[in-house]
Amino acid sequence: MAGGVDAGGFGAGVMGSGCGGGVMAAGGSPGVEVTAPDVGETLPGFESAAWFGVVAPPGTPREFVAKINADINEALRQPEIQEKMANLSAETIGGTPEATAAYMREEVDRWAKVIKAAGVKLE
Secondary structure (H helix, E strand, O other), X not given: OOOOOOOOOOOHHHHHHHOEOOEEEHHHOOOOEXXXXXXXXXXXXXXXXXXXXXXXXXXXXXXHXXXXXXXXXXXXXXXXXXXXXXXXXXXXXXXXXXXXXXXXXXXXXXXXXXXXXXXXXXX
């Protein structure tokens, strides 16, 4: 069916208070409830997470990167920030530029395998 969606992946923070406990309105119709298993129940080992990072252009002086990184980590430790993020079903992690770069490389490698295995082609 044109315009149909076979599946969707939205975090509780995106869905808002209308979604909880695995029950959601089907097709956006109030009063119509459908329960569906988590993807991990259907595909054991499946994991997907939305994440956000701050990056700087190549060649940015390390002292600037270190200062920005320290300021972001300090902000992420603030109780009010942690509470706001928790209300969006988000976890604050923080860390080092090196850890973020390693995570980004791991994600690219992981999803490249999925894309290749699925035979996804650029259109």
